[in-house]
Amino acid sequence: MTEPILRVENLTKTYGDLEVLKGVSFDVYPGEKKVFIGPSGTGKSTLLRCINLLTEPDGGSVYLNGEEVTNSGRKINDYRQKMGMVFQNFNLFDHLTAVRNVELALLKVKKMGKKEAREKALFELERVGMLDWADHYPAQLSGGQAQRVSIARALAMDPEVMLFDEPTSALDPELKREVMEVMRKLAAQGMTCLVVTHEMKFATSFASEILLMEKGEIIERGKPEDIPTSPSFERMRAFMGAYTEE
């Protein structure tokens, strides 16, 4: 069997008295789509941020292609490029147009030439269907458009894994769809994805594995097609049922 692209081992994180992560472990193989679900405040977003060390975990390790990401010192900036991140609130750079949002890190981090960076940025914008909006500022974009640009920005670094932190939570229903379509397209191209979401329908159709988190732990995990029938997914069914009814 192939090596895992990403290995998460026993990650822990505490804020004050609150144990947000209580030793979370899993492996991610190339092309896998892992979707994390669970009640709010159970550490799903913290987990994603601990993987690329935007939040420093208290314990445990993360390996990317067998190399340790945790405790990597200055090399962390290299690893982060290989793990593209998409945020709930897009976090586009407000002072830059869409295309300059995408090319900034190409110029400053990858030290690409201007022309090459512009070409790459435009290519990524086209990939998410935002080429026509290249010269617009974030304030001039709808939420769905902004999120697509932020996906293009992450893709431009040629990541090996994409981390999506509730990418559609801040969007109106009709705008969610355009973002999900982009994600599906990426998945079809074989991109490895880790997604935190509250969209149950999307989760079941998108995931290769769904992981239910509660109180800082993964309590159930399995293939979406097994969830409706298998007896070991009771809580998952209860949670998904409650969510879909809303």
Place this chain on the structure above:
Amino acid sequence: MVDISALTNSAGYLLEGVLVTLLLVALSLFIGFVCGIVLTLGQVYGPKVIKKLVGIYVWFFRGLPNIVLLFLFYFALFPFMGLDLPAFFVAVTVLGMRSAAYQSQIFRGAIESIASGQMLAARSLGMTKWQAIRSIILPQTLRLSLPGWSNEYPVLLTDSSVAYVIGVAELLTRTAQVISRTGEPMLLYLSCALMFILLNYGGMMLIQLIEKKTHIPGLGPEGGEA
């Protein structure tokens, strides 16, 4: 060595200077407040000519340095009109008129942030325009202007020291006088600076206290547009 007695011996004289400074500031704030409201009403509700005139007034008083205004009124304009006014009076007039220019812009911003629906609602109840201004618009305007005042007070306080140039016996002038008698410029100017800083932040705290006491739920810089 620093001779503290230079300060202690003149403490009474200097504290009187503090009172003169505070009086200067209080009177200027008051004049600026009254004239500022008149200017604002003229600029927002007045006919075109008045709007223009207020615009010129504001441009004039905001465009000139304090010191030039003081010289202009003390040495030129008032004597030219045949008026021989005491320096304190001139300083209060100039600082007050200048503050009116600034305060009018604070009020204007506040009035403009009060939705036009307020005026419509008042008129729909049968109020005259003036009644609506007096009992609906102005109270809200004044409340909304309080944060702006917490800028105006320190500005006036620090600017009041410029009255030194026409010889008003406020804190700085008296400090300079004491120094010319006893020396110790470092000690005395530093004390003067600290006194101003104390008055500055003491006054600000007072304004913030008033702001809290007169707080109206929903009416604030954010709530104003609702």
Place this chain on the structure above:
Amino acid sequence: MDIVQYLIDQIPFWTDILLPALVDGLWVTLQLVALTAPFGFLLGFLIAVCRVYGPKPVRALAKLYVIFFRGCPLLVLLFLLYFGLPSIGIVLGSYLSALFGFILCNSAYNSEYLRGGLQSIKGGQMLAARSLGMTKIQAIIHVVIPQAFRRALPGVSNEFIYLIKYSSLAYVVTVIEMTGAAKIIATKYFAYFEAFAAVGIFYLILVSFATIALNKLEKKLAIPGVSGAKQE
């Protein structure tokens, strides 16, 4: 008519005495402003960075700096520098006293606008920059500062207008800038009205010109969603 004759008689006084003196003074005023503005901005930026990103003791010191130089009237500060410092062996002279006084005052006020600008940048901007592999310094330079500057710009340009006006205080520590030049002519020729009216016009032109130029600059640098005007 007498008044016409009077005005004609006045022309040489204006062209030969008053205006040349004011123009000389104008150069000094412009010099003071031109030297103060960049240093006042840079120092203000440094103070703002100390207050936002510095460790606790540095923050406290920077705050003290702001409290002192904003609370102390500029005129008192100038007297401290010009008359006070020599008594402890530091003699700056009139020009440097004025310049240092202006820079200290200008930087304290600018630091407040810049601090507001830095603090108004949401944490997500930094997170996003770091997630792309930027170092903290790169993120501050390319993401935080460009936005913070734009948000601080209206305040900073206001401060520049104030600077033009309060540069007149240099006269009190015997720097012969515009106001000083006017006062000298006024006293010497007993021409108070003419001198102060003329210098007033100079200031109005200077201030109006600067206001227009700064508005243009603000417009040119404006970006939808990133401005100093109240957003959201």
